[in-house]
Amino acid sequence: MDDFIAYLDTSEVRPGKLEALKAAMAELSAFVELNEPQIIAYRVYFSGDGSTMSVLNLHTDQASLEFHMKVAGPKFPPIAPLITLRTIEVFGRVSEELVARLQAKAKLLGGGAVIVHDVHAGFARLPRI
Template identity: 45%
Template structure:
């Protein structure tokens, strides 16, 4: 069974760009919801100081994340003049293709780091078998 991929990125918002960032967030969220039915969760957050954006995504597997990176690429570019990518953290086992896509994304959006975290212990209840009773 494929394991979920948890994705978290953090970016600094460029001065005076909050309203544009919020518009871009809504646009990308609507696009992902319409075109990626396999995506489990996709959220954008802004900190209290309104100076940092965090993206959180949960993919059912690496193939889902690869699809997201492929079709979302043009949408990610819209953030280019609005943010400076600090970091991308991925929890799970993304394919080498996804890791390469993430490094390209980080470079395009400001040169943030990409760190892959491998699971050592745990469980999830996202894919529980359905009872037949």
């Protein structure tokens, strides 16, 4: 499954915004679960002190990540005042067009870097959806 993609973004939580962010991310997670049946996993994590949030997505292929950006993308702007994005890391092969869309998302959410890690070796045991 060479087309498998893992996506991880990491953000700093703005002071005083943790509870609002937790509520917004719970809502976004529920939306993604309802509207994106092809996504393998969508998980939101907070550091112990609540200063950092990481969002992990697992996709069977690039089309799944593209669909996520299209469907969930309109839900990102209200989150912008709650975080400062540090990085978006993509593990797997993606097009330059998708990288550009991720860079636009990064700019919207605080200007973090987009880092793409191309697959070298390994495997993924994922069911075909």
